[in-house]
Amino acid sequence: MAAALLRVSRSSSAQLTAVSRAFTSRNFSASSTSFNPEPDIARSPSSSFLSRNSPLPQDPKDRNVQWVFLGCPGVGKGTYASRLSNLLGVPHIATGDLVREELNSTGPLAAQLKEIVNQGKLVSDEIIINLLSKRLEAGEAKGESGFILDGFPRTIRQAEILEGVTEIDLVVNLQLREEALLAKCLGRRICSQCGGNYNIACIDIKGDNGEPGIYMAPLPAPPQCADKLIQRADDTEEVVKARLQIYNEMSRPLEEFYRSRGKLLEFSLPGGIPESWPKLLEALNLEDHEVKRSAAA
Numbered sequence: 362m363a364a365a366l367l368r369v370s371r372s373s374s375a376q377l378t379a380v381s382r383a384f385t386s387r388n389f390s391a392s393s394t395s396f397n398p399e400p401d402i403a404r405s406p407s408s409s410f411l412s413r414n415s416p417l418p419q420d421p422k423d424r425n426v427q428w429v430f431l432g433c434p435g436v437g438k439g440t441y442a443s444r445l446s447n448l449l450g451v452p453h454i455a456t457g458d459l460v461r462e463e464l465n466s467t468g469p470l471a472a473q474l475k476e477i478v479n480q481g482k483l484v485s486d487e488i489i490i491n492l493l494s495k496r497l498e499a500g501e502a503k504g505e506s507g508f509i510l511d512g513f514p515r516t517i518r519q520a521e522i523l524e525g526v527t528e529i530d531l532v533v534n535l536q537l538r539e540e541a542l543l544a545k546c547l548g549r550r551i552c553s554q555c556g557g558n559y560n561i562a563c564i565d566i567k568g569d570n571g572e573p574g575i576y577m578a579p580l581p582a583p584p585q586c587a588d589k590l591i592q593r594a595d596d597t598e599e600v601v602k603a604r605l606q607i608y609n610e611m612s613r614p615l616e617e618f619y620r621s622r623g624k625l626l627e628f629s630l631p632g633g634i635p636e637s638w639p640k641l642l643e644a645l646n647l648e649d650h651e652v653k654r655s656a657a658a
């Protein structure tokens with residue numbers, strides 16, 4: 362850990378210093394500003410989780426959860442991270458969204474980012490850290506605390522930097538068969554107005570060789586979004602295949618990085634949202650939290 366920090370600080374650019382400041386100040390300020398209705402429930406991993414990795418969160422008493430979602434393109438990180446962020450009252454921060462905001466802007470990085478993203482390649486660690494740092498600082502100014510990160514870290518270097526500046530309590534690794542990932546990316550549709558995520562794919566993969574089959578119903582857009590649906594430019598077959606390959610090379614090693622630190626919760630999606638959401642809550646020991654939220658709504 363000390364070695365990683367040293368490496369980071371030696372090669373640090375202004376951006377890395379910025380993320381360090383943002384994360385550090387979040388830690389200091391979170392204890393005084395955080396709002397967490399039921400912190401104990403939100404922070405306790407279930408026994409099924411414990412039995413796999415025993416990654417007890419490290420004394421997060423004075424702040425909200427700091428979680429990371431890992432998983433291949435199309436697995437549903439955004440969907441489940443966003444639902445959990447609503448449930449736990451912490452921001453869902455997706456670096457892919459930050460990149461898309463920047464590439465759709467008139468900023469100096471827009472053209473460069475568009476080219477990289479549309480080939481399915483990774484943006485440089487420095488650019489990502491700069492975008493993330495700005496997002497965290499803006500959130501902090503609004504009184505946000507805690508986070509669920511989606512799409513970051515994506516390289517070992519990013520994970521080392523993150524580890525050097527803040528503590529991650531839990532890393533949820535979503536898993537799905539590769540045939541389903543491609544179909545889900547190709548079927549993904551986004552509402553250009555509200556940003557809602559939908560899917561026209563109906564996935565029905567039969568089980569074979571002892572592997573269970575999987576059924577995922579389409580997720581249709583509501584009428585108010587139906588005529589505003591767009592596809593991401595990087596959700597073409599060629600680019601999705603490139604993204605999956607890059608994920609396996611650059612991001613897969615993060616599983617071992619976090620497993621070895623006892624922080625990894627492996628979660629294999631059993632189906633679509635109706636089947637997977639309750640099981641994920643169970644794995645996170647959050648079922649009661651959901652029931653109380655629904656009752657209060």
Ligand SMILES: Nc1ncnc2c1ncn2[C@@H]1O[C@H](COP(=O)(O)OP(=O)(O)O)[C@@H](O)[C@H]1O
Binds near residue numbers: 477478481486595
């Ligand atoms: N942490 C990151 N490091 C480098 N590039 C990133 C990172 N997060 C997002 N990106 C860039 O943004 C693109 C879209 O990210 P995301 O929406 O998370 O896609 P995916 O569906 O592939 O998980 C990525 O293909 C990559 O170019």
